[in-house]
């Protein structure tokens with residue numbers, strides 16, 4: 001087992017960054033030695049985040065690769081789209097390991113990134129270096145790597161719910177429809193019209209229909225496991241709750257497959273993977289049952305009338321959908337037990 005690792009967080013004043021601080025506080029082998037800010041360097045981090053009082057007494061550092069390298073071995077980026085694309089080359093050149101939580105290095109095609117994110121893509125050389133860290137699917141590839149691109153929140157819930165069935169040929173990938181719902185912390189800490197209280201409270205709305213930046217990420221992985229190009233219908237909805245994602249997926253079943261066949265397939269696929277829990281027949285996961293934890297819970301129904309399966313997958317967007325999976329990737333990179341520092345029981349109710 002490797003030594004302890006010193007880590008820095010860029011974007012530590014956002015929701016993903018603050019969640020990294022919370023989770024890493026109880027990690028036995030990682031210590032946060034630098035928290036940075038591009039807008040309030042020099043201020044104590046606990047000033048803006050009183051919940052960190054007496055827990056973190058340090059000041060925010062500038063986003064300076066040389067300074068970060070002098071304090072840390074590895075850096076997490078939890079920054080808006082387009083920032084990591086510019087910063088990562090200098091961080092890697094400084095000799096830091098990198099785990100990027102943003103979408104900047106997930107898509108292997110620069111054209112696809114520019115089309116869906118409407119930002120300038122990173123240099124292809126660095127995109128090629130990034131290992132896509134969907135832990136339960138590609139975790140084996142992460143060991144010993146220096147640069148991980150952490151999956152998106154919706155793709156994590158959706159892909160963990162679809163990959164075993166697509167890979168085994170239990171469903172026809174061309175028929176997949178994904179109906180996804182997110183709590184508002186998924187939109188980050190910055191205020192916007194769509195996320196302020198009176199727009200959100202007592203409301204439930206669809207957004208970015210057929211235009212969401214997670215569509216190509218989901219299709220990239222499904223195409224990989226299906227062995228042929230897959231395109232999907234994916235609709236996101238905003239729910240008036242703080243944390244949580246529920247992805248409900250529908251697809252036509254191929255061959256004779258019972259509910260028990262699906263449950264057994266998924267139990268086998270995720271055997272030994274502690275963060276994916278497969279529900280028994282008739283048990284449907286709810287976002288509260290994974291709240292504050294790194295779990296992804298998945299339930300199924302097989303409809304003999306239509307020949308379709310319904311798959312429901314839930315995660316906490318800030319944990320398994322962001323900071324938690326990023327730490328799981330840190331553990332896998334370092335050759336540690338993937339559950340290190342992540343064994344939280346969901347907070348209930």
Ligand SMILES: NC(=O)C1=CN([C@@H]2O[C@H](COP(=O)(O)OP(=O)(O)OC[C@H]3O[C@@H](n4cnc5c(N)ncnc54)[C@H](OP(=O)(O)O)[C@@H]3O)[C@@H](O)[C@H]2O)C=CC1
Nearest residue numbers: 011013014015016037038039078079102153186188189322
């Ligand atoms: N929220 C979620 O559930 C998830 C988010 N993500 C992705 O993670 C990333 C962070 O998301 P989230 O934490 O929600 O976003 P927030 O808006 O809450 O935080 C982003 C942080 O980035 C920092 N930042 C902004 N511009 C720069 C810059 N030019 N250089 C360095 N730092 C900068 C800001 O801090 P400061 O001004 O102090 O520098 C800000 O606090 C995004 O790419 C998001 O899409 C991925 C999965 C889930």
Ligand SMILES: CC(=O)N[C@@H](CCC(=O)OP(=O)(O)O)C(=O)O
Nearest residue numbers: 102103152153182183186187213
């Ligand atoms: C509720 C909400 O607005 N969620 C965000 C998720 C953002 C995110 O995770 O973005 P990247 O994965 O692309 O970094 C959205 O739907 O765009």
